[in-house]
Amino acid sequence: MRVGLHALGIGDGARPEVIRAVARAAETHGFARLWCGEHVVLVDAPASRYPYSADGRIAVPADADWLDPLLALTFAAAVTSRIELATGVLLLPEHNPVLVAKQAATLDVLSAGRFSLGVGVGWSAEEFAALGVPFAGRGRRAEEYLAAMRALWAEDPASYAGEFIRFDAIRVNPKPLRGAGLPVVAGGNSDAALRRAAMLADGWYGFNVPVADVPARIAVLADECARHGRAFDELTVAVALSDGTPEHLPALDAAGVTELVVVGAPPPAPDAAATWVAELARTWIRPAP
DSSP states (O other), rough: EEEEOOOBBGGGGSSSHHHHHHHHHHHHHTEEEEEEEOSOOOOOEEEEEETTTTOOOOOOTTTSSSSSSSHHHHEEEHOSOOOOOOOSSSGGGSSSSEEEEEEEEEEEETSOOOOEEEOOOOOOOHHHHHOOSSSHHHHHHHHHHHHHHOOOOOSSSEEEEEEOOEEEEEOOSSSSSSSSSOOOEEEOOOOOHHHHHHHSSSEEEEEOEEEEEEEHHHHHHHHHHHHTOOOOOGGGEEESSSSSSGGHHHHHHHTSSEEEEEOOOSSSSHHHHHHHHHHHHHHTTOOOO
């Protein structure tokens, strides 16, 4: 089972010198992938419930720096050479899919094929309102956008006609190094997110999942794969835990997790951030017997 790190883009992790230190240390110490999430908009008093905490509140202050994940990962790609990169997650229905297709392909080319596009549908009605995108129907919108993007990655020229996006005989280059096979990971813990992963994606990213809930979530994913005629082992399964210790690693591996994602906030000094990554690696990648 691989171990990834979700630590870039927010607060101190948004500073270029810290991104450089964390990315290089993660590569040196054996982390498989760097994850970076997204919110374009935060508000001081949201009415929308955050689905990844018990109290329904996001822990990140509304006034915190939060980088665009594609730009942050492009910076990380430039200071590394081997570690993989993934959005965890980009809120796809908030974006124009033609533009995202070009941005994702560009990052994939600049990173020499190290990029995976993690996508989700979002939870903040306030964020959608600020961007002028309908909150209702965002799941259908995301699914259609993904189909349109894969057409753009595979065809030249490409055409697509759907409910939310239409284009005819357009060329969007560069193509990802793997073309339409650029890995797409569906994020979210709901049954709908698991269905979306099984139906449309190459993997699933569960965020802030209690360790006791992981087997049941994976069982739903396996059922959805069977329902949609896919082999479960076609998908990667990445999970960030809300609890758990290195002692849980064998059980997670047996349940079908292919990547454990460690989530944390690095310290503000680059040297301290690099040391912090090394300590995480000793804990999660090479735990003491």
